[in-house]
Amino acid sequence: MKELMSTEASLKAGLGNIYALAENYPQLKASDTMHNLQEELSTTENKVAFARQAYNDQVLAYNNIQQKFPAALIATSLGHQPAELYEAESEESKKAVKVSFSS
16 A cells, blocks of 8 residues: 555656646647646546545445454454555645646
8 A cells, every 4th residue: 555655646746747847848838739638637636536535435434344343353353454544645645736838
């Protein structure tokens, strides 16, 4: 899980660098392809945020069930451990990367 969180943070940093680089090239900013990329990235980031929340909701439900009697006895005897929530490394990495192609 830690590796996944680290990979997501690296991806967000890389996207931020791409956007910063694109700001320096007016022809690139005006490109329809770049606008489509902006929309796709925004949609993808929203889907990732939704999936993260859905995963965390399921982890909470699993952990709650696992702690109730008699499930707690059975889960412990079978070696089940509480699942770990997926959390972004920082509040900044939870936010969608802002993209602006206006002059």
